[in-house]
Amino acid sequence: MTRKLGLIYCIVFCLMLLTTPLLTSCTPQQTPTPSPAAPPTVVKPKNVGMGAFVDMTGPVRSMSYPGHVGYVTYWRWLNETKGGIDGVPINIIEIDTAYDIKKMRSGYDQYKSQFVTCEAQGQSPFFDSLLKNFSEDKMPVFAAIGGSDAFLYPPTGWVFGGANTSDYFACYADFALKNWKESRKPRVALLLGDYPGGRFPLFCPPYLESRGMEVVSTELLPYRGMTSAMDQLLRMTQAKPDFVFTTIIVPQLVIVLDELKGMGIKLGPKSEGKDFELIYSYGFDKDMMATMRPENWDNIVVFNGSYDFRYYGKKGYEFYTLMTDKYMEYFNVPKDRLAPSIAGFYAGAIMAEAVRLAAQKVGWDKLNSEAVGLYGYPNIKDFETGLCPKVTLSKEDPRTHMGIMFRLFKDGTSQSLGEFSDIPWVFKWLDQHGKPYHQ
Amino acid sequence: MAFFLQCIFSGLTAGAVYGLAALGFVLIYKTSGIFNLAQGALIMMGGYLYSSLAIHVGLPLWVSIIVCLLIMGVIGYSLEWFPLRPMLGQPHLSIIMVTLALSIFFSAVVTWIWGEFSVMPTPYFVPSGNLDIFGVVVTMNLLWSFVIAGAITIIFILFFQFSSIGLNMRATAEGHQIVRSMGISVSAIIAITWAIASIIGASGGILASQIRGVDPGLADYGLKAVGGAIIGGLDSIHGAIIGCLIVGVLETLAGGYIGHGIKEVFPYIILVIAIVIKPYGLYGLERIERI
């Protein structure tokens, strides 16, 4: 590599830099307010933008990526089969945030003029820091998983496709108390991952205690460079919990399960003579099962956040199979890899429906993010996603994701543990009781 | 007491993994004076390469480990040719920047090739299970890590002390000019150094993958390695190992007795105190400067 060659590369690069303004001026401008004399015929735009913020390359990838591909698969299928939303193709804008707040910010700033609504999976710092920007830009966001102010004080048009992590814990409380037979209070330990979404349930204890549980231990596991959690697990087990609620991510889970096994802890209900039940928050897929040792994930309870297609019968199952095949086709995925999270598919459908409703109401030429927030999402009533039961949203309760189910992993398979249960909205509870979680 | 012993033991095994990461780091620093910020990325690549060879290419487990180490060795060797040979003699900070850019480059490579797997499956060769020694639980995972890391370190130290290439490397650590005047090619030695550091890093990655699975978080071990290496003294190979063991133990003790998220930061607090007491690390070469 001679220095002359390096010089040539540098000059070429500088030329590329100088053409950046040209590149940016090619991007479509924000849809302007309409001129008074609008033509009578409906003019459809070239495409409508849908933003997708996901952690593709960062630490919480295992949590956010599976849902994300569901949205993208659905939108591409919609483009292919129906030409988009009412014939307007969807321009999918995927932004990799790598869980890095600068990338989130710059990605949002660059692309906000190009999409009318966006989704974000497991990006709590995103919701948290940009909450004011979202309010000012009147951008409706489909938020899934995580934990931040946004889940308590959502701006108009916001929809929650996935409960925040504190609400998960409230569901686990329901699950725990349902089968609790003894007279004493059940003891619960919180095993949290030390990242913003994972720390969110630190605010949950007042709710858990109001339900009659006793929080005996709270541990934060570092999510960078952790090799052993033995010290903290020892402290936790010394507190003798009956249930362990977790927000740890896969690498941490691998270590925790291995060390719990090493300590001789048996996972399962106290009634069966085991030590405690461990509940994992982010769902399982085949990839994850291949990552972990099979002998370690026996008897772990997994929160299966999406609707189970079997709940919706044969029709849901067919649609789910179709979506899975499309996913494999679009992403060149080999046949034996499991599909992404079901929640992504129906969430993509809800977002597309919101845009469609808004476009119907104000017309395609006036469609912008404010319109989607005012006329799109709040007007979704009895919407059939094709996958699961009908979805209805309202300003008071903008959550699409109301039911969860638990699955138990045992002997290499998973079995469902009972029916769907409703997700309480913990922060509404905390707010009503006069204690918002921060002053 | 059992709790304390348990913390020490877990800490030692955690430190062993960090030590492997630091070994390569200190080796590169000794022979070429480069602060290698790309070590974490090499560790990550080792883990991913190993998993991919075993599962996607379908090689048998031990063959895939050997092939992985060989490929990483070749990559390390070629790193010397570009970009490090043109940078010989340039300001140190510029070279640090180049290694930083290299770490980004390797992260990009890993994402490019294996990006679409949400979680990378990992083939396990360490058996599951644990030993109970005087009430202290040692999981097989951590035991194997300790043993293998120890073995690699010992093999490496023997190689470094007694083989002719090791002698050349130690000479290069003293001064490049001297080595050149003796007729030994400094570039070749540095290339071999990088190759060995990459191989050691890759083995660290493979071991770490047995503990926590393969994911981009493997790159974080690079930073732990830097901390441990500096405690032990950047100039000393065995210092790096001891420094990392200390980091591991301190971390675990802090997690065990204090908790509340202090685990990551506790070693650094101790570091600052230690540095003020012993500025060149425990075993580093002390430069005596008196006014």
Add this chain to the structure above:
Amino acid sequence: MSLPCGTFNTRYDQAFAIFRTKTHWVLLIAFIIFIFTVPLFLNPQFFSVINIMMIIMIAVVGLHILVGYCGQISFGHAAFMAIGAYSSALMMNHFGLSFWICMPLAGLITAAVGILFGLPSVRVKGLYLALVSIAAQFIIIYVIETPLQGVTGGQWALRTAVPKIGDFAFDTPPKFYYLIASITILMIFLAKNLARTKTGRNFVAVRDNDIAAEVMGINIVTTKVLAFAIASFYAGVAGSLWAHYQRAFTTSDFSMLQSIWFVGMVIVGGMGSTLGPILGTMFITLLDQFVLRFTPTMTKVLPTLTAAQISSFGMFLFAAVIILFLVWEPRGLAHRWQIFKASYRLWPFAY
């Protein structure tokens, strides 16, 4: 600096002048007019980039005073920015002080912490000092997140109000641009001026050989600690601006990676002259933006790539450009600029 043909220095004040010839003054005035009229014709969406770039420029100029002039390596600069940001935001939120008081106070608070973490520099040198700065980075962020959680909000975003002069609020990026531009120009000028004061000469002496400097009578303890204090002051000011510009920020804005990139900007720009950090910040920020904007066009050109491959392509480009640039010019952009200036002054002669 090398002077144009025919200009000679006959007095001390001429030798030390920053703006020496009439051309310099004309260019300076034209430049200032340009800077302040830019919002009139530039597309508003660029302002988010430019504002961030200028805020980071302040921090990097400060870091350069430490690394380039005084020769002490610091990988903890982002944490000092965090201190500035949090102290400024909290002072405004809790005590209701005006922005114009908060910002210098935040700078002073950060300088105080900088002195604290600069004290080990009298015992350790070189890369070991780098470790102390890495430790500072982690410790400061930890302290903000965990023990001070009740005050700072821990890992969740802290929200701030907009700075005002009377009733005029700087709430949109173009308006904020004026504020940031003025402060940036002021801080850069102060940094440039520092180089020709006695303190600046002390810094350079300590960098080149601190034992010789001590022998000549320069107190290296005071000098090194002062360098840390000044660099931290700059970081504090930048942090304060960041807090009020972003309106909501968390500790993840000031991570270890950001610290490393600050050092990277100083290196890429070139150490030893104030132009270095300016060019370095511009180069890396614009490279980042270019990569960000280039990736969607990649999708259209090569649709068979997966999303992960597209995002990694951006990283490839970024890393490759940095490596190529450093291989070509390890002494940074400023050095290349000097060579260019010298060559056009002397053209067509090679000497």
